[in-house]
């Protein structure tokens with residue numbers, strides 16, 4: 001009888017454990033140990049970048065930051081990025097919400113945190129983050145180093161309120177002491193070591209190998225008629241896209257960006273990027289939060305702005321419905337769009353700018369004329385061309401790059 005009860009209890013316990021494992025459905029149990037290459041990947045590799053991008057980058061202060069990346073430290077960062085152990089109950093990793101095949105964004109409007117609660121904003125793609133001084137939708141963080149521990153401690157995202165608990169937990173694993181020793185010469189797990197490694201991995205994620213990037217090198221020889229037209233519309237005074245989403249990173253808060261010149265005859269903004277002209281290099285140490293600027297004809301652009309999504313914003317963003325001007329690189333891969341993921345297609349986004357801009361007391365003046373809303377009123381052809389151009393910003397090597405992939409399922 002005793003034996004029978006014991007078997008029954010064991011069976012119930014086993015079922016309970018199995019249920020625990022499968023309860024979450026979508027969560028694939030991670031392999032126990034990361035599988036890493038014998039020689040670490042080269043996280044400083046620039047071979048896939050366009051010459052034009054590389055030249056601009058190398059001539060900026062970013063070059064020295066990039067040189068600091070260490071392959072063993074970035075490798076540790078890669079493991080940390082994909083490890084669900086970084087959340088308090090082993091349920092989420094950074095990669096749960098930043099998926100490589102979606103250019104490190106999430107495919108749903110809001111993302112599921114460690115306890116199944118949803119984030120209040122759309123997960124952002126990770127795009128040349130080392131080149132921007134404005135991170136998060138409300139631009140509350142100004143450097144990657146500052147940012148990387150925040151999701152770990154976030155009450156919805158990963159719930160790891162005590163970093164001491166995390167260092168103790170990682171010290172007990174089979175692989176972290178060894179990875180820390182390789183990275184820092186000591187197998188002691190420290191909060192700072194976690195922070196630096198995550199930051200280096202995120203900083204190494206540079207995407208600069210799109211059709212657009214190649215176009216910068218060969219005068220857009222491979223662009224078809226629609227893409228060329230779209231690029232023109234993108235820079236036109238009518239659409240104004242380029243005056244906020246500034247090349248070459250298509251965001252207003254890039255440390256490398258070009259001062260657009262306005263050509264009044266053709267009514268287009270002209271980036272002097274091609275001939276190595278007037279490149280603005282903004283050093284965050286000199287000008288914290290500075291960005292945009294120099295938009296001939298339109299005045300300075302701030303890094304966050306209100307694009308009239310709603311008459312009343314449920315989420316005020318930085319303040320008054322102002323949100324970061326997000327990069328448009330890899331935009332084809334990062335649906336749904338906007339801070340709350342309200343649009344599922346680029347067609348809907350373009351339709352917003354063309355027709356649906358809402359009146360708001362803090363609406364960006366680019367969408368106004370004489371104090372009232374002036375939608376862009378783009379033609380069908382202009383809309384289609386814009387979308388064709390936006391798709392030239394996709395970088396397939398970036399989303400397939402093994403050095404950024406999940407080491408727990410190689």
Ligand code: HEC
Nearest residue numbers: 093094097111112113119121122123124135136137151157
């Ligand atoms: C549960 C989902 C979730 C997890 C887990 C998560 N993030 Fe995020 N991430 C988000 C959301 C949502 C945002 C936008 C938040 C906001 O603006 O308030 C974001 C924003 C970011 C940004 C800002 C990008 C930009 O261009 O401004 C970076 C970088 C980032 N996360 C990196 C990480 C790293 C590194 C980790 C792991 C330590 C991580 N995230 C874990 C959901 C998540």
Ligand code: HEC
Nearest residue numbers: 239240241244305323324325326337338339349353364366
């Ligand atoms: C006044 C500055 C400004 C102008 C002009 C502008 N945008 Fe934006 N754009 C933004 C801001 C700010 C957001 C984010 C808004 C939010 O989520 O609340 C955004 C978001 C987007 C997004 C979604 C990005 C994502 O990751 O979710 C796309 C796509 C986009 N814009 C394309 C365009 C196109 C195409 C044009 C020209 C027709 C344009 N933008 C003109 C400021 C601007």
